[in-house]
Amino acid sequence: MADQTIEIRWHGRGGQGTVTASKLLAEAAMEEGKYFQGMPDYGAERMGAPIRAYTRISSTPIKPYCQVTEPDVAVVLDATLLDIVDVTEGLKQEGMLLVNSATSPDQVRSQTGYKGKVYTIDATSIAIEALGRNIPNVPMLGSLAKVTGMVSKESLIHELRTRLGATMKQEIVEANVLAFERGYDGTKAT
Amino acid sequence: MQETQYVKGKFVALEGDRVVAEVMRQINPDVVAAYPITPQTEVVQTFSEFVADGRVDTEFIAVESEHAAMSACIGASAAGARALTATCGAGLALMWEMLWCASGLRCPIAMAVVNRSLSAPLNILTDQTDMMGARDTGWIQIYAENHQEVYDNAIQAVRIAEHPDVVLPVMHGLAGFVLGHTLGRVEMLPDEVVKEFVGSYKPRYSLLDIEHPTTFGAYDHWDYFFEHKRQQWEGMNCALKVIAEVGEEYGKLTGRHYGLVEPYMLEDAEVAIVIIGSAAGAVRVAADQMRAQGVKAGMLKIRCFRPFPPSAVAGALKDKKAIAVMDRSSCFGAEGNPVFIEVCSSLFQRGIRAKVVDYTYGLGGRDTVPGEFCQVYRDLLQVVQTGVAEPVFRYLGLRDF
Structure with missing residues (x-):
């Protein structure tokens, strides 16, 4: 396998499951025999505060243990962050921006000025419908799996069932799997 | 030519703190006395779950401070037990007095230090000020670069500490959050391989060896204090050789070689x-x-x-x-x-x-x-x-x- 590394920066607000999502993705990568890091960027974290997390996935061992400053992908779990955080800072021009938003990718593009690929997914509506709560991390994971193709849908669903199944009721786990699949299928591209 | 056969491990995804706790589980020490403190909390939390679930038969002592944690480990070690603990930053600072007692009494305790800065200004994140502040306490210090090294160092620390030519406590550092709270890939050895590598602890002197009564922690006047410190130097000097030897032996077992x-x-x-x-x-x-x-x-x-x-x-x-x-x-x-x-x-x-x-x-x-x-x-x-x-x-x- 060629040396392929993908670096992701997550933007969310405390309570949206951003750190959990970054780690779920890393664990799913392990299922595929890849190397990974799931790294939270701890600040004074509290419900609602802007937070960041990073995931690195690679076919070869990962050397650096530092923040991702030039991500291939920026994932935004809360569209209100677009006004207060520069989510495209350092984002590679040939990379991609994925935003939880009911609006179109074009609208996000004009709001952020990002020239690379832009995707939107209405993860909040999916989460409220499937889970009854606005925790958009799992549908965002589905969307991310679709647009990057770096970790398979099957590995991630397996990971969801294993990880969430350890502590959650069966119906909640399956609701999350449904939310994941809707995220996977419902992504809008430019 | 025949290829070297290494022990096959299992790849797991774990935060660095949990890696430390898993090694403690695999070692199944006699005593763990620890006090939780950010960003080391998950070490103590995870290990106490292993205790509660009966996965280890360790005597776990939930103490009231780090000073007490180290005191309890020293008591246990002097009694002849294999004692482990973990701390970080301010917790290590509060242990300071007892760190000297652990090394001076030649208690081969192994301790993970999840490196954290020292206040003020208040900060919970990583630097190495905590362990550098303890550099002269007579403890051996090794540091990890990544998750695998956290795992490997935690195992080797026990062997280094208890080696008869050393008999000194070891602290092994891992960066708080950067390693401690980051999810990484670790190859874990089978439990029995770890148990065999660390072996069972056979202290030369111990309080519970009532056939050979000994005194620990007695007052040491000007007549012998200096000579006892001189012996500590000897243990530290021998450690250079032992750390390399243990790293080499571990390498033969796992394919991951360690030196100084x-x-x-x-x-x-x-x-x-x-x-x-x-x-x-x-x-x-x-x-x-x-x-x-x-x-x-x-x-x-x-x-x-x-x-x-x-x-x-x-x-x-x-x-x-x-x-x-x-x-x-x-x-x-x-x-x-x-x-x-x-x-x-x-x-x-x-x-x-x-x-x-x-x-x-x-x-x-x-x-x-x-x-x-x-x-x-x-x-x-x-x-x-x-x-x-x-x-x-x-x-x-x-x-x-």
């Missing part, structure tokens, strides 16, 4: 960065990038800071044109920070007059990325070109005021 220092692209390097701990990976990336630009850049990672390995360090650095020592601690008032001073002393005592500069970096969790280490290499090229090392005391990644 680890060079990277260093042999033909003209400019070198010396570093300890989790930022070494970013230096590797920087060295790769500089090499791609035709710069002969290299790195020396120091794994073992106590005892300091002067011959290994000087030998690796002897022909370098300029050297940058990275210090992730704030130890005020000397001409340089602890790692710099040790490196300079090692070189000077062997008649090597290299150009060496000291960079303080990463305090209070300040992140350092490969691009910043590339700048250090460029600074070193400047030192080579001009022949001027001044200013020797420098900062990396510090805001200009």
Whole structure:
């Protein structure tokens, strides 16, 4: 396998499951025999505060243990962050921006000025419908799996069932799997 | 030719703190006395779950402070038990008095230190000020660069501490959050392999060996105190050999060899960065990038800071044109920070007059990325070109005021 590394920066607000999502993705990568890091960027974290997390996935061992400053992908779990955080800072021009938003990718593009690929997914509506709560991390994971193709849908669903199944009721786990699949299928591209 | 067969492990995804707890489970020590403190909490929390679930038969003592944690470990160790604990930052500082007792009483306790800065200003993130502050307490100190090393060091620490030529406590450091709370890939050995590697603890002297009564912690007057300290020196000196031997034996078992220092692209390097701990990976990336630009850049990672390995360090650095020592601690008032001073002393005592500069970096969790280490290499090229090392005391990644 060629040396392929993908670096992701997550933007969310405390309570949206951003750190959990970054780690779920890393664990799913392990299922595929890849190397990974799931790294939270701890600040004074509290419900609602802007937070960041990073995931690195690679076919070869990962050397650096530092923040991702030039991500291939920026994932935004809360569209209100677009006004207060520069989510495209350092984002590679040939990379991609994925935003939880009911609006179109074009609208996000004009709001952020990002020239690379832009995707939107209405993860909040999916989460409220499937889970009854606005925790958009799992549908965002589905969307991310679709647009990057770096970790398979099957590995991630397996990971969801294993990880969430350890502590959650069966119906909640399956609701999350449904939310994941809707995220996977419902992504809008430019 | 027959290929070497290593023990096959299992790949798991774990945060560094949980890696430490898993090793403690695999070792199944007699006693763990610990107090939770951010960012070490998950070590104690996870291990106490193993205790509650009956996965270990360790006597777990939930103490009221770190001072008490170390006191309980010392008591247990003196009684003949294998005792482990974990702490960080302020917790290590509160243990300080007892750290000296542990080493002075020759208690081979192993302790994970999830490196955290010391207040004030209040900060819970990583630097190495905590362990550097404990460098003279008579504890052996090794540091991890990544998740695998956290795992491997935690196992080897027990063997090093209990070796009959050493009998000294060991602290093994891992960067708080950066390793402690980051999810990483670890190859875990089968439980029985770990148990066999560490073996069972057979103390030469113990309080519970009532056939051979001994006294621990008695008053030591001017007549023998000095000689007892001299014996501690001997244990520390022997540790240099033992750490390398244990690392080699572990390598034969797992394919992962450990020594006192680890060079990277260093042999033909003209400019070198010396570093300890989790930022070494970013230096590797920087060295790769500089090499791609035709710069002969290299790195020396120091794994073992106590005892300091002067011959290994000087030998690796002897022909370098300029050297940058990275210090992730704030130890005020000397001409340089602890790692710099040790490196300079090692070189000077062997008649090597290299150009060496000291960079303080990463305090209070300040992140350092490969691009910043590339700048250090460029600074070193400047030192080579001009022949001027001044200013020797420098900062990396510090805001200009």
